[in-house]
Amino acid sequence: MLEELIQNYYDRIQYYFIQRVKDRYIAEDLTQEVFLKVVLALPKRQPDHFESWLFTIAKFTLYDHYRRKKISVGVEDLATLASDDLPFNQKAISDTALIDAINRLSDKLRRPLILSIRGYSYQEIAAIIGVKESTIKSRIFQARQKIKKQVKE
Missing domain, CATH: 1.10.1740 (Rna Polymerase Sigma Factor; Chain: A)
Incomplete structure (x- = not known):
């Protein structure tokens, strides 16, 4: 059997x-x-x-x-990155600059963002991390804002 x-x-x-x-x-x-x-x-x-x-x-x-596991983003994740995952044109910056910006985020912000990039819903990310769905939405928003600020510098 x-x-x-x-x-x-x-x-x-x-x-x-x-x-x-x-x-x-x-x-x-x-x-x-x-x-x-x-x-x-x-x-x-x-x-x-x-x-x-x-x-x-x-x-x-x-x-x-x-x-x-401490997760980080790689080039293979960027290939699946949807245009609305980040609030700016990804093509305007290099892949390495974007990867560095994402990987510099605190674990609290990086994990939800990467899981979102990998196609998980807010509900699934909340279950994985063990926080409320609204917290996940907030953390992903904060992560996007920090990345936008980092790549403009």
Whole structure:
């Protein structure tokens, strides 16, 4: 049964992580962590909707990963940066200047901004960081303002 579960879901879970962390090795570690949690939980629990239960475990494993890790932005994140993620024309400054400006932010402001750049909703970021959604909106706004000020200098 366990072998069948791994065959059916391993690649999907790994792809889920690759899309979010942009690093194959970290994605592999997180995928293995999810299946370890599944192996430990299955004797105690037989969920009715296995797939949704499995992806819930994956989601919270990812949240834990971001809580443990100091995240920073890289060029690969800038490629996915939407025009409305920052309040100025990104093309007018170099990628390295923008990356430096983002990475100089305090962790409190940098983490929500980077998670936003990576496509997480305010609600998801709030759950990852453990604060209210309104706090996340405020921190992302503050981060954008600080970056705008830094790159103008």
